[in-house]
Amino acid sequence: MTVLSPDATTPVEIRKKGGERLTIRWADGHESVYLARALRGRCPCAQCVSETTGARLVAEGHVRPDVAIAAARPIGNYALHFDWSDGHTTGIYGFDYLRRICPCAACAGADA
């Protein structure tokens, strides 16, 4: 796993479009756009990722196509927390993690 620079994992702007989309502009100028379902399907919590094997238990294909972000709030300086419309609330998405899962063409697969 490559080491990300502090600027790459520091958000300068976080925008949400209703429940469907989240956009983060990072200090290094990059912009990441996350669609709700894809983001829900990458939830890093222990219910969605096996604590023992690290295998993903809940992926995008498992969640409802119309899943939406019911609420989003920052956790301290380092993460975002989401309440999902399907009732899931346990994921804390660190900015480091969010940058690593940036779905844009340039980033996708770069750190797989």
Add this chain to the structure above:
Amino acid sequence: MSAVTIREPQVLDALRSVMDPDLHRDIVSLGFIRNLVIEGDVVSFDVNLTTPACPVKDRLREQSRQAVLQGVPGVRDVRVTMTAEVRRPQAPDTSALKTVRNIVAVGSGKGGVGKSTVAANIAVGLARTGARVGLLDADIYGPSIPILMRAGRPAEPREHGIEPGEAYGVKLMSMGYLTPGDQPLIWRGPMAHKALQQSLLGVNWGELDYLIVDLPPGTGDVHLTLVQTVPVTGAVIVSTPQDVGLQISMKTLRMFQQTKVPVLGIVENMSTYVCPHCGGRDDLFGHGGARDAATSLGVPFLGEIPLDAAIRRYSDDGRPVILAEPESPSGAAFGAITGRLAQQVSIQAFKHIALTIVEE
């Protein structure tokens, strides 16, 4: 056509016999009944559950139907619609800290390095310059700030939160106040979590320029709760010059870095010993280790505090040395450290971007 008039209270009373099996309360007092409509002898309503995945949904539907059919005279038909609204756990209300400009955490890798002494002297030092300062003793294992600051208990919590104590111009709260007298705090993680949130958010801090938080040693529940509950401006790491102490301090430092809390600097405590008789210097625990570590990590070095019996004496007496003897070597060292810390806080406050999620 029925001659009996059906009234809403009758329906609700009948529905009170239906219990939610998980929450152990009836569905009326839980507020699950919505949109109750009575049209002649037909009653319709929604049962609004806490999750659409409720495993007893069908059972609750049938129980509600039967309760009204059998419990209210004159009802011919009951139409139940099952709905769901997922209730979310409330995010902590951080409005109590809206008037606090900077939150500075003081941590260490291990206990006994003088973290609380440093926190107390920094707090008093900042207050002496005219700043408005609060000091939260979050060391659940050994809350020592009340001794170091010779502060009594604050007033009993009132309806609108706890009034902090005050000593030497610093507003005080200690997690030690949460238990009576000399009782230890024997807490599992969730209790420590709750207690910190209460001492952080349930206190009427008022307008503060700096809130210094004296953390327990290491990296535990209290640390995580702090960095998850509030945006911490930065952290100070207290270490002894000893390599062992220093290596452990690095873990605390990395925890702050991983949670994006800027490290404001490292303080080396119990540095050089100056003999009060001959003036000779002796580096009992080594010297300069913290400075070297700060340099190699690229974090500011805030200064070193000599091993000085006066610090212990004044601390036991409840008077921080920075106040009792500001011109002494240790008092002056604390003064210099306070200045450098304030400088680093200003730099961070300037760089810091408040995280808000804006709706587009």
